[in-house]
Amino acid sequence: MTPLYLYALLGTAPPPGRWRGLRGEPLRFVRVAGLVLAAGPMSRAPGPSLNTLRRHDAVVRRLAGAVPAVLPARFGALVTDRAALAELIAPQAATLRRALAQVAGREQMTLRLYGSARRGEVNEAAVPLPAGPGTRYLASRGAATLRAQPDLARLRRTLAGLVRAERIEPSQTPPLLGSVYHLVDRGQRRAYQRALRRVTCQLADLRVVPSGPWTPYAFAPEPGG
């Protein structure tokens, strides 16, 4: 049996159509524990080239245009068959359903924060994920430190009315201080960008580089999180 390459988890199956994956393979919509998984038959996971990353993202974007709730899969997720997919997803089904409900009708905006941090202020607390409870504690402490930065506090206050959920990740590589991921209602992008433009010209120490809208990659549950 051909392995399945996973693109996304969906709240509902998209309308029938010519759904194709990154290699042109026909997509299958597999139902597992009340979730719909968009996957394509593929013997090997694609290599991480810029072209394949773009194609993966394009497939996920097309799906997001057709259904209200999409949780993109991380690039490279290949499972041996349908049964293996069900076995992996079923234990996480409740968490994934909650995450799907959170992203329904919403999209992600990303803010990269650049500036100068005092030594040890942010970066020593920044740790990579996935990780155990202690590491996650340190990561959350790093995010709290970044959140207390006056410019970021001002920015968050300004955008609060438009933001439905937020993730803050400190960075370990200055001058990037961290990234802020916002979940906003679809159709609110322009209002978000207007509010952002208003506040960014008032910031003293932060340079903010926005991008989006993205499908909500940053709002997928972390393993063990």
Added chain:
Amino acid sequence: MKRATRMKRVRPRRRSERRRLAARDQSLLDLVDNVLSKGVVVSGELLLGLANVDLIYLRLTALLCAADRVSPAARGWRGGRAALTR
């Protein structure tokens, strides 16, 4: 006078070029960040279909390098052959 006119034409073009390049770099950063390091993981990092997560990042470092930043260390991932020439 003629020279001043020419300068006026060139400057905005350079600025817009810089903006376009910066936007493209940012878009690449976001693409890599989102697609590779975010999203649903169905069964830990081993199911990424590539043996080692660090390897992915190493390869992408080379992929995203500008031509004038390619060093001997960065060329190593292609088996010692020069990835790009100036």
